[in-house]
Every structure is written in structure tokens, then in C-alpha cells.
Amino acid sequence: MHTSTAVRPGLHEPVLAGVVTALVGFTSSFAVVLAGLRVTGATPEQAASGLLALTAVVGVGIVLLSLRYRLPITLSWSTPGAALLAGASIPAGGWPAAVGAFLVTGVLIALTGAVPWLGRLVARIPQHLAQAMLAGVLLPLCLAPFQSLGSIPLLVLPVIAVWLAASALVPKWAVPLALAAALAVIGFQFALHGTVIDPSSLAPTLTVTLPTLDPAAVVGIALPLYVVTMASQNLPGVAVLASFGYRAPWRPALAVTGLGTAVVAPFGGHAVNLAALSAALSAGEGAGEDRDRRWIAALTAGVSYLVLAGVSGALVVVVGAAPAGLVEAVAGLALIGTMATAVTASFSDARGRMSGAVTFLLAASGLSVLGIGGAFWALVGGLLVRAVLERKAPRA
Template identity: 45%
Template sequence: MGSVSTIRVLDPARAVLSIAAHATTIRANRIWGLFVRDISASAVMMGLLAAFVGYAASFAIVLAGLTAAGASDGQAATGLFFATLGMGICSIWLPAITRIPAAVAWSTPGAAFLASSVLLPGGFGEAVGAMTLAAALIVLTGIVPALGRVVAAIPKPIASALLAGVLLKLCLAPAVGLGVAPWLVLPVLVAWVLGMAVHRLAAMPLAVAAFVGVLVVTVDAGAMPPLAALSLREFALVPPVFTLRAFISVALPLYLVTMAGQNIPGFAVLELNGYPVVRQSFLRKTGLASLLIAPFGAIPVNMSAITAAMMSGEDAGADPARRYWAAITSGVVYMALALAAGAITTLAGLAPAVLITAVAGLALIPALVGSLSAAFADKSQTEAPALTFLIAASGMTLLGVSGAFWGVLAGVLIWTVKRLRP
């Protein structure tokens, strides 16, 4: 009797669970159907274009930054792989859960800062420690809103001048390379100018195509590695080295240029196009992704402004509610491009350093022009951003701390004094 009564009690419970599971399945299928139904050809095409332009325009900057920070070829390839993978995962994850075209990219200003910084005594391990701390600061900003307000309180001209100072050295590389090896740099420069004449988004893809052409013509066929050597066969994990010097000299400026040069403009682009943005949530998620990939030598990932402008406009579809598929498409492309990190790093290693830095510098010229314009937009406050720009661009170090930190400090001080002056 006991066993019969137990069965009678359990049967209704099983029935309820079965009905609930069936209803959940139906609901999930309905949501998935609506999700897939949002796909449009225009969004997919714009996502493909944005991913190609974003990657082609900046992979040389990332490699230049990692190499300047002391990374070996294997460490640079690993860093490029995880940075690409990080922005690919975030570019799928964030749009899928928010249904907005939340474009994610790696920190191009951060990579440019690493490329223009003095090599840390602790080598690449100390640089990895600084990148880890910068990622932790981004996570902390997403948790503590007051920290975000502190960053936002830095006058925009000072932040723009810092970014311009960080970019200047690399933007001079095309001119320097033209004087050192004109037969290498001139074809790339001409392709960039022709692309700019057609459309600014075509400039860097054409420059990269010319770069590949120069490699094909100038590199000895015998120096080309076998196909097996072009794959990323193992990851070069770098134990981070944490020092106060690296925190002040690299982590803080890297955090500031990532916030001022990427995250804040990226949020502004989405909001300008009418999309609701929960900034703290996005900062936590991209910061966490940056924290996970940092031990592999990857620069932080963050919100993107340029590709967000491409994927949140009408070119990505007539219906704003369906444009998030452009960002998801870009994420899928980034994850596929991550697999090419070994080949890209190997082929880039065959090119003369002057050619790599020239390509990276061309990609940063629009950002330099924009940051300089914003730095000196306020005609009553030109001294403070000018000093920030000059100190950051000088490459100087004082008490073991880089000029980027001292530039911001001097600029904020002068800005405040002028504001308080009667």
C-alpha cells in the first residue's frame, strides 16, 4: 500500500514538471525564432565590413605595441590571438543579451601607448602585469560608479591631449619610414591616399593590401616559413610581474586612454543613435574579459566608436531593433580571424620594422587629428592641453614614471589654476 500511495503522489509532480519543461521548451524555441528572424542581409554585410576594416586598420598597431613591450614572436602571436578572441566573444555576447549593436574592439590607443612607451625593466612580464591591473581598473569602474565619475571629471581637452601625445610618435613613423626606406613605404602610402580619396574606410584595407604586395615582392621566397609554421601551435602564457612603477607608468595611462579614447566615445555613439546603454554593466563585462585574457599578453578590449558608428546607422538596416546582428556578425568574423594570429604574426615578422610601424602610423592618423581638434577646441584653455600633449609625446620618464602620467598631472593642475583665477 505504501508503494502505491507513493506512486500516486509522485505522478502529479512528474506531470507538473513535464508540463513546465514543455512550456520552457516552447518559450525558448519562440525566443530563438524571434532572434533568428531579426537577421537581415544589410546587418550581416555591415558586420562583415566593420570586422574587416577594424581588424585591417589596427592589427599592426597591436603587434607593434606588444613587440615594443618586450614580447617575443610567440608571445605576440598569443597576445594577438587572445585579444582577437576576446573582442569576438564580447561582440557576440553583449549584442545578444542587450539587442543593441554594442560593438567591441581591442584598445587601439592602448596598443599605441605601449608602442610609444619605454621598455619596462621587468620585460614583457611587467607589461603583462600592467595590462592586468588596467583591466582590473576597468572592472572596478563598472562596480564603483564614483570611479567612472572621477575619470569623466578629467577635462575632455586634457584627455584628448593625452591621447594625441600617445599617438604622435607612431603617427610620425610613415614620414620617418619614407626617409629611411622609400621603396618600401611609398607603395603603402600611395595606396592609403588612394583609398582615402575613395572613402576613408577604404584607406587602411588598401594600405594593408599594398603592404602584403610589398612583402611578396621584397621577401626572399626561401625565407618564407612552411605552412605548418604559420599556425599557432601553442600558447605562450606569461607570468605577470606586478610593480608600483608599472602601475603608475603603464597601467594608469593604459586605463585612461582606453576609457577616454574608446569606452566613452563608444557609449556616446550608441546613445547618439538612440540606443539605451547601461555603462556600468558594459564596463564590468568588457573589463572581466580583459582580465581573463591579460595573462596571455592581450591588450584590453573595450567599446568601439568607429565600428559602432558603422553598425548602429541606417546602413546596417532600416529597423534599428535588428541592427544588433551586425555586431554579432563582426564577433563571429573576429573569432575566425583569431585563428590566423600565428600566420599574421609570422608574416609580419618577415617585414622590416620600419614598414610595420609605418602601416600602424597610417591607421592612427584620423584618431590623431580628432584628438588634436578636441584638445584645442576651447580657445581659453590651450596651455593645459598643450603641456599635456608635449609631455606625453616626449617619451620622457621622471622618477621611473612615464610622461603620460606627468602630462595628465601637469595639464589638470594648470587647467584648475586657470579656472580658479579671478
């Protein structure tokens, strides 16, 4: 009895931190996930299925890892990967080919943990090129809020104002509050036009798609998705945990995220990975002074994700009925911080600025050759410029 009373007083901190981790992780980027899935050929029902499957597997994965290792390990879907999809196009093989690419991505992530040389190969990709590719992919999405000012100014301005105010006062809640403002605007539109939503459509449902392996989709979607997920999510996720004094179980974490990605791929899920930015919410001091009990924050986050999976269907229906451009504006606001970080990393090394610039521009161009999207050609172009122009540059 004495032990339980000694443990309880500090439980509220990790539990609250876990709930915040899930809420921020989900609300700040689910619109990006929906946009990416729709661009690659998913119907509204298939995109909703993908969001549900991703949310559920993220929750299950967090629960398993936090219970097994008693560490504040949190997972998320690949937001940069979803942004990459949103800047791509429907592959020649349609949605089944995109699903096949998601499956290949999961296999590659799992293999990275099992085959050491594959991990070393990924680590050899210059970080500034991976970040330049990400920045170029994000640019068109980050322009959406400001482009919407020309088409639906009265709807977008309140959302941008809330985002700006929240960024100054409560930065980690900036995107969730912007989403809340967007939902309020959508609700006002519903009331103004008398829109009625069928309650039966709010329940989350899963839709299965048989994957097909299309070479162009594997090269144009799976490989860039794998690279951006590893470089922008998994590797930084390990670094964030290390900054708080925790050593992530690398191989088991990649096994869980890789297999999780493969499992949800037929349901429309694109990629699962170690959380990077939101990981600090569960591993940092906000989860309590006792470092040995911060794993409770991760466990709570996992359970919270499972709860959020139950309401994902309702969010998809409401978002789907939103005025054109409004949800895209929220997604763009959510990615501005990520793009700023990626741009800074792309040009931080004076010796690699030309290759970074070429990679960035190719990724932002929307180029498609042989059915393969610009993200792949951006990496190829950046590596080529680096080999030709920068290989003899003097090192600092």
C-alpha cells in the first residue's frame, strides 16, 4: 500500500504528456496524410481507411515498445512521407501500385534493422540532399495557405490568424488550434448552407486494396518514401531520445515500424516510423522529473492513439465536406516549420550548396519522367552535381 501511494502523486505528469503527444501528433498532420493518399489515387473511403489503419498501428506499436523496453519510445506516421506523396501524382498502375510501393517501403524499413549494410548505405546519403529533397517536396504544399488567400480569403484568414497567434504564445499547439479554427469555419459553413451529415458515415471503416508491384511506383514512390522516412524521421527520432539520455532499441524499433507499415499498406497506410518532433513531448521534462517513469507517457500516447483511431472517420467526413482549399491551407501551415528546418539544412554547408539547390529545385518542379516522380530525380540530380562539381571542393 505504501508503494502505490508513493507512485501515484507523479502519475499525472507522464499521463498528461502522453495525451498531449498523441493529440499534437495526430491533429497537426492528419490532413497532410489525407492529402497525400488522395493525390496518389485513393478514393475518400480508401484515404479514410489509410488514416484509420495508420493511427491504430501507431498506437499498438507504441504500447508494445514502451511496455517491452520501459522507455518513452513513441511512433508516428511519416509526415514528410505524406507530404512527398502529396507532391507526387497517381502512378501508372493506379492506387494498387501506390499500395504496392507502401508495402515495399515497409519491407525496406524492416530490412534496415536486420541488414547492417543497408543502414550504412542510407547513412551515406548526404543529409543536405535528403533535406533538400524534402524541402522541395514541401514547397508547393506550404504555398497553399497563401494561394488560398486569393480564392477563399474570408475562410482562410481566421485560420492563419489563429496559427500566427498560437505560434507566438503556445507554439506546440499552433497547428492543432489552427485545425480547430478550420473546423469552426467548416461548422459555420455547414450551418450557413444547411449541410446535414449522415451519422452512419462517421464510423471508421477499413478498405482493403490488393497491392501490385509496379517498377515505376517502386522507384518513384517507395525509394523516396523510404529515404525521407529514414532520414527525416527514424534517424532524428533516435537522436531525440539520445538527447534525453535514452538509447533507442534500433533493430526492434525498425522491425515494429517496418512490419507495421507492411501490415497497414493494403489498408492504405503509407509509412510508420519513430516519432521525431513529438518524441520530445514524452521523453522530456514535461513527462515528469523521474526519467524512469517517462515510459508511462509513451504508453498513454499509444492508448490515446487507439482512441483517436475511433474518431478518425468522423474527422475525414467533416474535412471531406470542407470548402476547397481550406484543408490544404491547414496542411501547409503544419509543414512550414518542417520546411524551414529542411531548407536551413539544405544550404548549411557552403561546399554542398549547388547540389542542394539542384535537388531542391528538381523536387519542387513536379518533374515526372518514365512515370517516376520528381523526388527520385531530385536525389539523382543532386548526387550527380555533387559528384561532378563538389567532389574536389576543399574541406574546411
